[in-house]
């Protein structure tokens with residue numbers, strides 16, 4: 001594990017540095033009825049992700065929960081409703097952004113994803129990001145931030161700063177489910193979101 005957060009300023013627009021070589025449809029076809037890890041046998045629905053295929057921002061969570069597994073859609077439970085309110089507060093709609101998870105299938109009982117499951121599934125996330133080509137990735141919660149940044153630095157230290165993930169700007173922040181339990185942390189999330197908005201709409205920050 002690398003304990004040194006890789007901090008980069010949000011000044012460079014990486015979009016021009018990445019060429020689209022595949023589409024989200026290609027990635028979805030590639031996953032198919034995936035059984036590449038044991039979660040494929042216990043899921044109800046594979047939760048690929050949803051939103052604007054050309055989104056400037058992609059929100060990445062940990063894994064589908066119960067509601068998501070049933071509906072086959074990401075972030076549709078109480079935490080998902082709070083994420084929708086955060087997106088609305090940014091002046092965007094859910095259909096403007098893209099929302100997905102590191103794992104596409106629900107771990108039984110919402111247990112933590114296992115390293116071998118992440119190793120097997122993360123390449124699909126990387127391909128999704130290549131296809132979408134966003135300006136910013138927002139990692140939701142400790143697990144997503146640690147998995148994507150390959151670090152165990154606490155989310156309290158990681159959040160609020162831009163890092164790099166496969167050449168893209170990544171902002172870690174608290175997971176909406178954490179905010180449901182700790183409403184006082186909404187203030188910090190709003191600070192993080194405002195930094196993201198300055199990257200998405202630099203003219204609005206002047």
Ligand code: SF4
Nearest residue numbers: 034037040104105121
């Ligand atoms: S979690 Fe990922 S790798 Fe595992 S079965 Fe689901 S889609 Fe395949």
